Amino acid sequence: MTIAFSQYWQLTKPRVVALIVFTAIIGMFLATPAPGLPSFLPPWRALVFGSLGIWLAAASAAAINHLLDQRIDALMARTSHRPLPTGSLSSRQVLLFAIVLGSVSMLLLIVFVNGLCALLTFASLIGYAIVYTGWLKRATPQNIVIGGAAGAAPPVLGWVAVTTHHYEYALLLFLIIFVWTPPHFWALAIFRREDYARAMIPMLPVTHGVQYTRWQILFYTVLLVLVTLLPWIAGMSGVFYLGGALVLGAVFLYYAIRLLKPPSEAFAMQVFGYSIWYLMALFAFLLVDHWLLPGLAGAAAPAGIEFQPVR
Numbered sequence: 641m642t643i644a645f646s647q648y649w650q651l652t653k654p655r656v657v658a659l660i661v662f663t664a665i666i667g668m669f670l671a672t673p674a675p676g677l678p679s680f681l682p683p684w685r686a687l688v689f690g691s692l693g694i695w696l697a698a699a700s701a702a703a704i705n706h707l708l709d710q711r712i713d714a715l716m717a718r719t720s721h722r723p724l725p726t727g728s729l730s731s732r733q734v735l736l737f738a739i740v741l742g743s744v745s746m747l748l749l750i751v752f753v754n755g756l757c758a759l760l761t762f763a764s765l766i767g768y769a770i771v772y773t774g775w776l777k778r779a780t781p782q783n784i785v786i787g788g789a790a791g792a793a794p795p796v797l798g799w800v801a802v803t804t805h806h807y808e809y810a811l812l813l814f815l816i817i818f819v820w821t822p823p824h825f826w827a828l829a830i831f832r833r834e835d836y837a838r839a840m841i842p843m844l845p846v847t848h849g850v851q852y853t854r855w856q857i858l859f860y861t862v863l864l865v866l867v868t869l870l871p872w873i874a875g876m877s878g879v880f881y882l883g884g885a886l887v888l889g890a891v892f893l894y895y896a897i898r899l900l901k902p903p904s905e906a907f908a909m910q911v912f913g914y915s916i917w918y919l920m921a922l923f924a925f926l927l928v929d930h931w932l933l934p935g936l937a938g939a940a941a942p943a944g945i946e947f948q949p950v951r
């Protein structure tokens with residue numbers, strides 16, 4: 641019983657999905673007026689059912705990823721211990737699990753949140769589970785750049801769970817995760833390139849070589865540092881966020897430059913590990929900044945404009 645639970649839990653990619661839900665929740669908070677105004681907590685239904693619905697949809701997408709990738713997962717050292725390659729769960733069980741999670745997610749979002757949030761969440765689920773996993777991943781070395789759109793969507797999903805007002809700010813959050821994805825993934829792909837070569841998956845380090853991939857990581861990291869300035873330039877975030885983004889970005893740049901001539905083979909995995917802390921910290925800075933600067937409430941909900949949850 642406990643073993644079965646842990647196998648199903650593993651299907652949901654719990655740590656990846658935890659960070660995804662974290663960015664969605666930050667999206668909800670940033671869409672909500674800051675302290676000092678009548679309500680600084682997102683509407684409770686968006687917070688509770690929105691987070692739960694987005695979590696279940698991402699977990700369902702992750703389970704479908706396991707299902708469609710079982711043949712290649714069996715060929716790769718990093719993934720060969722997963723429930724399908726080891727035979728501890730059957731394809732039927734995984735499919736059923738994914739359908740249940742996805743259906744409950746849609747039900748919660750449609751009934752308790754709103755149709756737009758449900759629609760965009762469903763599009764993200766399909767984007768990752770079918771478009772990326774079933775097609776792009778095997779088709780082009782730009783797979784994770786294009787497929788990254790699904791993983792970048794959660795702050796937008798969180799935002800529209802609360803309101804469509806100033807949705808352009810949510811698009812800035814989307815852009816940050818979208819540009820973050822290539823350095824995040826390619827660092828790991830460099831270290832795991834033999835896995836991908838064995839499974840014949842056209843990841844950039846396999847098709848274009850390690851050095852080219854390192855330069856691409858540096859290119860996207862520079863772009864990322866520039867893109868993270870946008871929330872401040874657009875007036876969504878203040879100098880507290882700006883300071884945090886600059887420090888975090890400087891460290892990321894240091895890692896990306898060092899990766900051009902790495903001290904060891906394992907250094908790429910340090911860059912990968914940092915990318916995760918980076919995103920978590922950047923979004924934490926966005927939230928604290930939003931709370932520290934009540935003046936910004938004007939940015940999220942300008943005077944005279946009613947705070948309107950989408951229904």
Ligand code: HEM
Pocket residue numbers: 655656659660663718784785787788789791792817821824825828916919
């Ligand atoms: C197309 C986009 C993405 C690709 C290809 C990708 C790829 C990967 C891979 C291959 C791993 C290693 C997983 C493992 O060994 O089990 C990983 C780990 C991770 N990813 Fe991503 N990722 C993407 C987007 C995201 C997004 C959007 C987030 C969160 C906002 C995220 C957060 C994480 C976290 C937290 C881990 C560490 C998981 C752990 O330690 O168990 N990733 N990613």
Ligand SMILES: CC(C)=CCC/C(C)=C/CC/C(C)=C/COP(=O)(O)OP(=O)(O)O
Pocket residue numbers: 653656657660694697698699701702705709719761762764765768773790791793794
């Ligand atoms: C509804 C919604 C918000 C969906 C979110 C989509 C989602 C779960 C994105 C995560 C991205 C991810 C872990 C990609 C790795 O897949 P991979 O197949 O390249 O990695 P693997 O080899 O570890 O399976």
